[in-house]
Amino acid sequence: xxxxxxxxxxxxxxxxxxxxxxxxxxxxxxxxxxxxxxxxxxxxxxxxxxxxxxxxxxxxxxxxxxxxxxxxxxxxxxxxxxxxx
Amino acid sequence: xxxxxxxxxxxxxxxxxxxxxxxxxxxxxxxxxxxxxxxxxxxxxxxxxxxxxxxxxxxxxxxxxxxxxxxxxxxxxxxxxxxxxxxxxxxxxxxxxxxxxxxxxxxxxxxxxxxxxxxxxxxxxxxxxxxxxxxxxxxxxxxxxxxxxxxxxxxxxxxxxxxxxxxxxxxxxxxxxxxxxxxxxxxxxxxxxxxxxxxxxxxxxxxxxxxxxxxxxxxxxxxxxxxxxxxxxxxxxxxxxxxxxxxxxxxxxxxxxxxxxxxxxxxxxxxxxxxxxxxxxxxxxxxxxxxxxxxxxxxxxxxxxxxxxxxxxxxxxxxxxxxxxxxxxxxxxxxxxxxxxxxxxxxxxxxxxxxxxxxxxxxxxxxxxxxxxxxxxxxxxxxxxxxxxxxxxxxxxxxxxxxxxxxxxxxxxxx
Numbered sequence: 408x409x410x411x412x413x414x415x416x417x418x419x420x421x422x423x424x425x426x427x428x429x430x431x432x433x434x435x436x437x438x439x440x441x442x443x444x445x446x447x448x449x450x451x452x453x454x455x456x457x458x459x460x461x462x463x464x465x466x467x468x469x470x471x472x473x474x475x476x477x478x479x480x481x482x483x484x485x486x487x488x489x490x491x492x
Numbered sequence: 493x494x495x496x497x498x499x500x501x502x503x504x505x506x507x508x509x510x511x512x513x514x515x516x517x518x519x520x521x522x523x524x525x526x527x528x529x530x531x532x533x534x535x536x537x538x539x540x541x542x543x544x545x546x547x548x549x550x551x552x553x554x555x556x557x558x559x560x561x562x563x564x565x566x567x568x569x570x571x572x573x574x575x576x577x578x579x580x581x582x583x584x585x586x587x588x589x590x591x592x593x594x595x596x597x598x599x600x601x602x603x604x605x606x607x608x609x610x611x612x613x614x615x616x617x618x619x620x621x622x623x624x625x626x627x628x629x630x631x632x633x634x635x636x637x638x639x640x641x642x643x644x645x646x647x648x649x650x651x652x653x654x655x656x657x658x659x660x661x662x663x664x665x666x667x668x669x670x671x672x673x674x675x676x677x678x679x680x681x682x683x684x685x686x687x688x689x690x691x692x693x694x695x696x697x698x699x700x701x702x703x704x705x706x707x708x709x710x711x712x713x714x715x716x717x718x719x720x721x722x723x724x725x726x727x728x729x730x731x732x733x734x735x736x737x738x739x740x741x742x743x744x745x746x747x748x749x750x751x752x753x754x755x756x757x758x759x760x761x762x763x764x765x766x767x768x769x770x771x772x773x774x775x776x777x778x779x780x781x782x783x784x785x786x787x788x789x790x791x792x793x794x795x796x797x798x799x800x801x802x803x804x805x806x807x808x809x810x811x812x813x814x815x816x817x818x819x820x821x822x823x824x825x826x827x828x829x830x831x832x833x834x835x836x837x838x839x840x841x842x843x844x845x846x847x848x849x850x851x852x853x854x855x856x857x858x859x860x861x862x863x864x865x866x867x868x869x870x871x872x873x874x875x876x877x878x879x880x881x882x883x884x885x886x887x888x889x890x891x892x893x894x895x896x897x898x899x900x901x902x903x904x905x906x907x
Contacts, residue, residue: 424606426557441558448627 408457410471413483417476420453432476454483462486493676496734496739498905502748503576504701504732506843507545507829512725516846518876519854524712525829526726534608535691541703543711544694545728545830555645562605563641565688568810569731569835570638570695570719572643574682577735578646583680583749585647594650594672594680596665597639597686597733599709600658600834604690607632633843637684650678656834657798660758660889661685663734663837667756667895669736679738684838694727694832700766702801703727715800715831716858717824718809718866724750725799728830732838734845739905750845751899754882761892768807770814771884773894777815780884780896783819791898792880793853794869795840797888798833810888816869820884823872827857841897844883848901 408416414432421427427440434443441475451467466486473479503511507525508518518525529536536542553568555634563571565847574597578588587593601607631637636654643652651672655664662685669681678695685782687693691701697703716722743751757779761772781788794816796808807825812822825840826832832839845851857874881904887898 445561445631446626452626 408487411483412429413439413480416457417479417483420450421476425450428443430476434473434476436476444471447473458486493513494594495674495676497670497673497736497753498739498742499734499750500737500742500751501577501580501735502733502842502845503573504730504748504839505547505551505573505578506732506832506839507547507728508732510549511737511894512846516850518763519613519843520876521851523828524857525728528711529691529694530689532691535695539691540705541694541696541698541724541726542708543704543714543726543830543835544689545726545832547690547729557644562644563607563639564632564875565601565687567597567641568633569688570597570599570684570728571641571735572730573684573686573733574642574646577682577733581735589647590596591648591649592646593641594652594669594678594681595642595648596653596681596683597636597642598655598661598665598667598834599638599685599687600656600661600688600693602635602637603633603688604692605688609790614791632656642682644897648682648730657891657893658889659831659833659836660887660893660895661837662835663841663885663887663895663897664723664752664758665734666698666734666838666841666897667758670753671737672758672795673738679741681735681736682733684731684733685835686800687833687835689729690727696757697725704800713858715827716806717796717798717827717856717860718871719800719859720791720861720863720865722800722802722805724801725826726830728832730829730835730839732839734836734838734841749902751761751906752905754786754899754900755780755898756896757783758893758895761894763892763893767893768804768809768888769892772892773807773811773888774814776894776896777811777884777886780898781815781872784898786882786898789819791816791820791882791884792878793820793844793883794820795844795883796822796824798826798856800826801815804888805863806865808888813868818868818870820870821853821872821878822869823854824856825854826861837885837895837897840887841885841899843900844885848880848883849877851877853880884905
C-alpha cells in the first residue's frame with residue numbers, strides 16, 4: 408500500500424471510528440483529539456485488519472511511541488517494509 | 493456510629509417506561525412490558541420461552557465517544573440512570589469527586605453482548621489467520637463494568653462496591669450503600685444495577701424449566717405471580733439508580749427526601765444454590781425488621797420477589813405469612829416488567845418510591861385466581877389508594893442469597 412493509500416485509510420478510521428474532528432497530520436493525538444493508550448490498542452487491531460496479519464508484540468510496543476498521524480504513517484510504512492511488502 | 497440514610501434521587505429505565513411519569517402510568521393502567529423474544533441468530537430457536545421484558549422505546553443517549561468506548565449496552569443503562577440521579581441531586585462536581593461519594597452498582601454478568609462479540613471476533617479471525625481482541629472489550633464486558641463506568645464518567649473517587657449476585661445484585665448494592673453511610677464510611681452513595689437484553693440468561697432459566705412457556709403467543713399475560721396458572725419467570729432488562737445520602741446533610745442542603753432506608757438484611761440459605769428456602773427467606777425478613785427496629789405490623793406494603801415460578805411464590809408466601817400474617821398488602825411487580833435480573837431490586841424499590849409518593853399500590857398483574865398455596869397473605873387485586881408509611885422490598889437470588897430492604901415514606905421522614 409502506498410503512503411497516500413495508508414493515509415486515506417487511517418484518516419477514515421480516525422474520523423469514523425474515533426470521531427476525530429478535522430484531523431491534521433501533525434496534530435498531537437492526545438492533546439488535540441483525546442486519543443489515549445486504549446485508543447492506540449484499538450487502532451492497532453484495526454491496522455491488523457487493514458494489513459490482514461497480526462502484529463507482533465514488539466511491533467505493538469513500538470506503536471506506543473506514536474504522537475501524531477504522521478508518526479502513524481511512518482510506523483505503518485516501516486511495518487510494511489519489514490514484512491517485505 | 494449509626495447515621496440515618498435517605499434516598500434523595502432516583503431514576504429507572506424499565507420495560508414499562510423510563511422515568512416516573514411513564515412508569516407510574518403503566519402501574520396505574522396495568523400495562524405490561526413483556527414482548528415476544530427477539531431473534532438473536534444464535535440461541536432463540538433453541539429456547540422454549542419466547543417472551544422477554546423488553547425496553548422497546550428509544551433512549552436519547554448523549555455520551556461522548558471517550559465515554560462510550562468502555563461501555564457495553566449494560567453500562568449505557570447504568571450511566572444513564574446515574575447521570576439522571578446526579579443531575580437531579582444538584583450535588584457539585586467538587587463534592588462528587590471529593591471521595592465522600594461512592595458507588596455500589598452491579599449487573600448479573602457484565603455485558604454478555606460484548607462477551608459474545610469477543611468470541612465471535614476471535615474465532616472468525618482465527619480462520620483468517622490472525623486474531624485480535626479489542627482493547628476495550630474487557631472494560632466493556634467485565635463484571636464491574638457498570639460501577640466503574642459510572643466512576644469514570646463522573647470522576648467519582650470514593651468507594652466502589654460491585655455486587656454481582658444475580659437477582660439480588662442491586663438490592664445488595666443499595667443495602668451495602670446504606671451500610672456505608674450508616675456506619676460513617678461514606679457520606680453519599682449512588683446505588684443500583686443494570687442488565688441488558690440477553691438471551692443467554694433466558695436459555696439458562698429455560699433449561700432449568702423455570703421460564704414461562706405457555707403464553708408465548710400472549711406475552712402480556714405472563715409472568716403471573718401467585719396465580720394458579722403461573723408457569724415460570726420472564727427474563728427482562730433495564731437499569732435503575734438511587735442516590736443515598738446521610739440524613740442530616742441531605743436536610744441541610746435542602747435535598748428532596750423521597751424515602752428513608754430504615755432497614756436492610758442479607759443472608760444465605762447455607763445450602764442449595766437454586767431451591768427457595770423457607771427458613772432462609774423467613775430469617776431475612778425478620779433480620780430486616782430487627783435492623784430497622786420496628787415491629788412487623790408497622791409495615792404497610794410488601795413488594796414481593798414473586799418471580800412466578802411454581803415453588804418460589806409458594807415459599808415466599810409462606811415466609812411473608814409467618815413474619816407478617818395477613819395485614820400488609822403484597823404485590824409482585826415483576827408481573828409488569830418480567831424479571832430484570834440484577835436490576836430488579838432497584839427497579840422495584842423505585843416503583844415503590846413512586847407509588848408511595850403518589851399514594852397508591854399497584855396490583856399484581858395477571859393475578860386472576862390466587863393459587864391457594866399462596867393464599868394466606870393479603871394480595872393486591874386492583875389499584876389501591878393507600879398512604880404506605882413503610883414498605884418492604886424483597887429479593888432472592890440463585891446462590892441462596894436473600895435480601896430485604898425496608899423504606900419509610902419520605903413525607904413521614906420530613907414530618
